[in-house]
Amino acid sequence: GESVGLHLPTLSVQEGDNSIINCAYSNSASDYFIWYKQESGKGPQFIIDIRSNMDKRQGQRVTVLLNKTVKHLSLQIAATQPGDSAVYFCARSGATNKLIFGTGTLLAVQP
Amino acid sequence: GAGVSQTPSNKVTEKGKYVELRCDPISGHTALYWYRQSLGQGPEFLIYFQGTGAADDSGLPNDRFFAVRPEGSVSTLKIQRTERGDSAVYLCASSLTYSNTDTQYFGPGTRLTVL
Numbered sequence: 001g002e003s004v005g006l007h008l009p010t011l012s013v014q015e016g017d018n019s020i021i022n023c024a025y026s027n028s029a030s031d032y033f034i035w036y037k038q039e040s041g042k043g044p045q046f047i048i049d050i051r052s053n054m055d056k057r058q059g060q061r062v063t064v065l066l067n068k069t070v071k072h073l074s075l076q077i078a079a080t081q082p083g084d085s086a087v088y089f090c091a092r093s094g095a096t097n098k099l100i101f102g103t104g105t106l107l108a109v110q111p
Numbered sequence: 112g113a114g115v116s117q118t119p120s121n122k123v124t125e126k127g128k129y130v131e132l133r134c135d136p137i138s139g140h141t142a143l144y145w146y147r148q149s150l151g152q153g154p155e156f157l158i159y160f161q162g163t164g165a166a167d168d169s170g171l172p173n174d175r176f177f178a179v180r181p182e183g184s185v186s187t188l189k190i191q192r193t194e195r196g197d198s199a200v201y202l203c204a205s206s207l208t209y210s211n212t213d214t215q216y217f218g219p220g221t222r223l224t225v226l
Contacts, residue, residue, distance in 0.1 A: 032212045043115070043202055043217035044154065051212060089153050096167055097142065097211045101153030 012108045019077040021105045023090035026071065030092040034099065035064060035075045039086045047075070047088075077107075085109045113137070115218035117203050123224045124193055132188040132221045136205030143186050144204040144215060145178055146170075154202050160186060161209050193225045 013019050025033075031052040036044035050057045050064045050073075057064050063076040073090050087106050091099040116135040124130050136143050142161055146154035156170040162183045171177075175193075180186040190197055200222050204215040 034214075036217075041219075043204075043219045046214050046216065049212075049214065091153070093211045095211070097159050097206075097209065098144070098156035098167060098170065099146075099154070099215060100156070103151070103153050 009103070010106045010108065012110060013080050015080060015082060015109055015111050017080055019075075019080045019084070019107060019109075021075045021077075021088050021090075021107065023073040023075075023102055024071060025073065025090075025092055027092070027094065029094050031095075032093040033064070033066060033073050034091045034093070035062075035073075036089045036091060036101075037084075037086045038089065038104070044089060080107075080109050082109050082111060115203055115205055115216055117201075117218040117221050119221060120219065121222045121224075123226065125226050126193060126195060128193050128225075130190050130193055130223065132190075132201050132223070134186045134188070134203030134205075134218060136184065136186070136203070137207075137216060140205035140207050140216075141183070142206045142209050142213070142215075143180060144206075145186070145188050146202040146204065146217075148200045148202055148220070150199075157188070157201075166209075190223075193223075195225050198223055198225045 034049040035047040038044045048059045061078045065074045087104040089101050089104045091101045118133045144159045145157040148154040158168040158178050160180045175191045178188045200220040202220045204217045206213040206215045
């Protein structure tokens, strides 16, 4: 069946360090992957996306890497700031428009 | 500009009651989605609209759940005979087009508590 899961439920980093959040997926038919950030009491906020024909995509302080061989997705956040503290979800979209989310990783940034 | 809005932000009801949850998508967005999020979990898909019609309702858990979008803009999620297990945050999202690679923008959600 389709699933998207995360390796680490909680990640604690020091302010200024780089963060890496990982995600594994099981369905090779996925053609679009997205990272969302969700702060307490708010809806998921789009961070960055990547299509299956790409290996890497960069945004402002964030980079997403896609390894289709091992079905692995990662989000890298450079110079992590206290405002980055949130739950991060990876999600995928296949032939249909519905997003399938993982269970999330809590990123805690220590000052 | 204005994002996706949802009302009410919180809804407390008793088991067996009927509830309606409203979603106002971003202006001009043609696709609208409903998801449900339980504590500590990622959102789970419920239903997706292209314009006025439900293109995929495979995520609705049973026939107590129903959603409409009569004019292709605002949508209402309706839950009949609510059960305690329906307690969750109900999220709405919209995207500009029907493309499966179009970004889905989420609202703040409605927290439903069934007593």
